[in-house]
Amino acid sequence: MALALEDRLAITELIALHGHLVDEGELDRCQEVFTPDVVYDLSDVAQGPVTGLAALKQAALALGAANPVAHHVTNVVIEEVADGRVLARSKGLGVMADGSCGSVTYEDTVVRVEAGWRICHRKVSARRAPLGGLGQERRGNGGS
16 A cells, blocks of 8 residues: 555655754754654764664754754655555755755654654765765776
8 A cells, every 4th residue: 555645745744843843952842753762873974873862862962063053854755665664765954053064865764653653763874975976986087
């Protein structure tokens, strides 16, 4: 059975809500986005996995002024999997206080709980090379 349009919209809004809450410092509302036992995998950005809402809040507070001032999410692609879980991939842009920005890919596992859809696992992967690194071996030799 295909995922209903209403569910796709709810999941897309769920992913977008994360940026609004974090950017406003409303970390106590993260249960509106994540399950209580969420695994937020920041291994690719040298912070390791964070498990649970309290640890996620503490990690954000510990990062302090090094957090982005703005999180923007785009290019949401949703795929239903057999066990009632949904896989959602999206692109994230983080704008820092000094105006610099960076790009990540979010890979989310989303589940339906009593309160609605929630992310139970998020993997954050930094985007560091164009084309996913394809063709980078030509970079140093004048493009030939």
